[in-house]
Amino acid sequence: MKCFTGWQGEPKEPSDMKRLWSFVIKEFRHVLRDRKTLLILFGMPVVQILIFGFALSNEVKDTQIIILDQAKDESSRQLTEKIASSRYFTLQESLNTYQQVESKFKEGKVKLALIIPQGFDHNLKHGNVSQLQILLDASDPNNANVLNSYLQAIVQDFNSSIQPELQLPFQIQTEVKMMYNPQMQGVHNFVPGVMALVLMLVCVMMTSVAIVREKETGTMEILLVSPFHPLMVILSKAIPFLLISILNVTSILLLSVFVLDLPVNGSLGLLYLESILFIITCLSLGIFISIQTSSQQIAMLISLMGLMLPTILFSGFMFPIENMPLPLQIISNIIPAKWFYIIVKSIMIKGLGFDMIWKETLVLLGITLFLIFISLKRFKIRLA
Amino acid sequence: MDKAIKTKELTKKFGNFTATDAITFEVEKGEIFGFLGANGAGKTTAMRMLCGLSSPTSGEAQIAGYDIYKETEKIKKHIGYMSQKFSLYEDLTVMENIRFFGGIYGLSNSTIKEKGEELADSLGIGEERHSLVASLPLGWKQKLAFSVAVFHEPQIVFLDEPTGGVDPVVRRQFWDLIYKAAARGITVFVTTHYMDEAEYCNRISIMVDGKIAALGSPAELRNSYQAKDMDEVFYRLARGAKRTE
Numbered sequence: 342m343k344c345f346t347g348w349q350g351e352p353k354e355p356s357d358m359k360r361l362w363s364f365v366i367k368e369f370r371h372v373l374r375d376r377k378t379l380l381i382l383f384g385m386p387v388v389q390i391l392i393f394g395f396a397l398s399n400e401v402k403d404t405q406i407i408i409l410d411q412a413k414d415e416s417s418r419q420l421t422e423k424i425a426s427s428r429y430f431t432l433q434e435s436l437n438t439y440q441q442v443e444s445k446f447k448e449g450k451v452k453l454a455l456i457i458p459q460g461f462d463h464n465l466k467h468g469n470v471s472q473l474q475i476l477l478d479a480s481d482p483n484n485a486n487v488l489n490s491y492l493q494a495i496v497q498d499f500n501s502s503i504q505p506e507l508q509l510p511f512q513i514q515t516e517v518k519m520m521y522n523p524q525m526q527g528v529h530n531f532v533p534g535v536m537a538l539v540l541m542l543v544c545v546m547m548t549s550v551a552i553v554r555e556k557e558t559g560t561m562e563i564l565l566v567s568p569f570h571p572l573m574v575i576l577s578k579a580i581p582f583l584l585i586s587i588l589n590v591t592s593i594l595l596l597s598v599f600v601l602d603l604p605v606n607g608s609l610g611l612l613y614l615e616s617i618l619f620i621i622t623c624l625s626l627g628i629f630i631s632i633q634t635s636s637q638q639i640a641m642l643i644s645l646m647g648l649m650l651p652t653i654l655f656s657g658f659m660f661p662i663e664n665m666p667l668p669l670q671i672i673s674n675i676i677p678a679k680w681f682y683i684i685v686k687s688i689m690i691k692g693l694g695f696d697m698i699w700k701e702t703l704v705l706l707g708i709t710l711f712l713i714f715i716s717l718k719r720f721k722i723r724l725a
Numbered sequence: 726m727d728k729a730i731k732t733k734e735l736t737k738k739f740g741n742f743t744a745t746d747a748i749t750f751e752v753e754k755g756e757i758f759g760f761l762g763a764n765g766a767g768k769t770t771a772m773r774m775l776c777g778l779s780s781p782t783s784g785e786a787q788i789a790g791y792d793i794y795k796e797t798e799k800i801k802k803h804i805g806y807m808s809q810k811f812s813l814y815e816d817l818t819v820m821e822n823i824r825f826f827g828g829i830y831g832l833s834n835s836t837i838k839e840k841g842e843e844l845a846d847s848l849g850i851g852e853e854r855h856s857l858v859a860s861l862p863l864g865w866k867q868k869l870a871f872s873v874a875v876f877h878e879p880q881i882v883f884l885d886e887p888t889g890g891v892d893p894v895v896r897r898q899f900w901d902l903i904y905k906a907a908a909r910g911i912t913v914f915v916t917t918h919y920m921d922e923a924e925y926c927n928r929i930s931i932m933v934d935g936k937i938a939a940l941g942s943p944a945e946l947r948n949s950y951q952a953k954d955m956d957e958v959f960y961r962l963a964r965g966a967k968r969t970e
Contacts, residue, residue: 360828360829360831362828363825363827363829366825367814367817367821367828371814371816374816374817375816558810558812558814559808560812560814562778562808563808563812563826564829565777565778566801566804567801567826567829567830568798568802568829568830568831
């Protein structure tokens with residue numbers, strides 16, 4: 342048995358790794374014992390992916406449309422059928438007067454109406470020009486725009502199908518290719534965004550709360566009196582969340598591949614390495630917050646309000662950064678999630694290699710080193 | 726090295742306020758040293774300096790023969806500390822706490838296991854060793870916290886008002902543990918509010934306004950202040966205090 346009792350002689354130096362190990366085990370116990378938190382930790386990514394994947398979607402699909410057919414002739418019926426058979430629109434009950442259409446709009450039951458005036462067929466075939474009116478609820482302008490272009494496309498298609506012989510003497514043909522996302526699926530956009538969001542939540546909030554809790558309960562003092570180095574305290578707090586976050590990355594990727602049919606086009610290894618870098622960024626942010634605050638509530642508030650909101654706003658996955666005013670565009674650069682979002686999108690969807698994302702990686706690395714540096718400077722080894 | 730603690734004009738200032746004003750004292754090896762004083766007299770500040778939690782403004786001190794400025798890492802290996810706040814992890818079991826604290830002091834697994842079982846049995850909480858600490862009564866928690874503080878057999882253990890809020894019976898049991906530790910050669914440095922506890926100490930110092938106003942064995946102090954008990958000694962000294970909370 343080792344002897345630590347004597348006044349004489351130094352105790353044998355125990356290995357730092359072993360101490361660190363005891364600490365990490367203890368941290369895991371804290372995390373595993375708290376069932377509710379555990380459920381949030383592992384349930385959140387799954388729920389978020391499923392919500393974003395199935396509930397929130399800005400794609401046009403089965404939109405209710407009213408067609409007020411005042412012509413009731415051959416062409417108008419053909420057009421109506423064409424619209425009804427497309428997967429974008431579902432025909433609502435047919436109405437007879439303009440007033441009825443208007444009241445439907447007022448009730449908010451419909452956002453789109455097509456009015457086919459009398460003599461549609463006749464004008465088309467004999468007068469060569471026929472008019473249609475499209476009514477849109479533009480209180481949601483983006484949506485109105487999208488619906489408009491879908492409907493226009495169908496009308497255009499109809500137009501050329503009834504007059505196949507129509508050929509202009511000169512014509513510019515455009516060929517459109519949707520790169521990286523040929524089916525224009527919305528899922529592609531949000532998977533990297535959800536990944537950034539989840540990692541941010543888990544790492545920043547959980548780490549800061551875990552460290553501040555030790556300050557609050559008074560156990561931090563005991564740890565500072567012990568020979569365990571204060572920096573090791575912080576390191577061992579971060580390790581469990583690093584591992585949990587890697588698991589979360591895995592579960593998000595599995596869901597996206599097997600449930601959402603979104604494959605990882607680039608290198609999986611690179612994706613994991615970049616994720617680990619971003620996790621470390623978030624952990625150092627959490628550590629920085631915990632050094633600055635002394636109560637769990639404040640730590641949680643800063644993590645939630647001060648970080649979640651900017652992450653959602655400025656990472657570019659909900660709102661395009663290019664459309665923001667210049668000052669906000671500049672601010673967006675200090676949001677780590679923005680860079681991670683670009684990186685994940687590039688690897689997962691575009692299938693690009695490291696040569697195309699080294700700049701973003703460098704920015705992320707810079708932010709991380711900066712956070713670690715100021716945390717170390719602010720960290721007081723002695724409490725007073 | 727002959728003394729467990731040795732200080733010379735140890736001072737701590739916070740701005741213009743001198744919390745601990747040039748205190749000089751020595752504590753012998755294996756002694757139970759009571760550190761008394763009214764609230765705000767500077768006890769906790771002094772103790773925090775001795776534990777390395779706070780750096781002194783001026784003065785000198787040696788703990789277990791190591792310099793308080795230059796050899797803090799060595800000091801940390803040879804002291805134990807129990808703070809005013811209850812300081813075990815409530816969401817861990819008794820054995821998990823013991824394993825953790827043993828682990829960060831670098832004890833081997835077999836030592837931890839062997840001593841841990843022994844400890845749980847001797848405290849009479851053998852049955853509860855796998856229960857969460859949160860479920861234990863306060864008295865048991867305090868005794869367990871003390872046992873954990875001396876688990877690595879430090880040379881000196883610092884106790885900051887360890888018996889706050891527990892009943893007299895548990896306090897008596899707690900002092901039995903302190904005596905046992907002292908008998909093993911551990912120096913005990915304890916702050917307290919309870920004057921009956923002061924009587925249990927080998928020697929005590931009484932701090933007033935950041936200075937040590939009296940130092941000696943309980944009997945010596947009673948004699949020199951012509952007092953019937955420690956309560957009276959304390960009131961005579963504390964009455965002169967200018968600082969109030």
